[in-house]
Amino acid sequence: MGMYDYIHIAPSIIRDCTIKCHACGHLAAPDGWQTKDFENCMELYSLDRDNTNTARMFKVDPPEQKYWVPYTKEEIEEYNNSSNLKWLQRKEGDGYYTKEGWEVYNRRKRFMGELPHQMVRTYLICENCIYEDKPPRGWIEIEIKFTDGVAVKITQLEEGKII
């Protein structure tokens, strides 16, 4: 259905594996990696090292309650007066999480035990050349092999070929 999940990749892993754009040579960004190999429901995962320096996938929790900001009465009124859409009206108790709350570093990461145990393919468009109007725009695509929850191999792909 066109859904996917996100993966955050620790910058140290990107550096150590030299995951970079083949179009411009820019090192890959840690955020924005998409995959269709999990549940495809817009969850966030994190590829990082545990306290024994082993690379693993972690499941990232939603933002914590302390980052929740409820709208004030005035904000609710102002918004509702400016919108005619009934189903989009704000009510008391509505609010939002701050940008800080969404940061992966401020969210709890769950240990996934022996999962995943599979190949995981993930990709993003290079943040350095995404806005260039002529090709090549850099697609960065990697395949991670997990054995009993441990990332044992990361392979970068280019145009379907293993490089």
Ligand SMILES: [Zn+2]
């Ligand atoms: Zn690039």
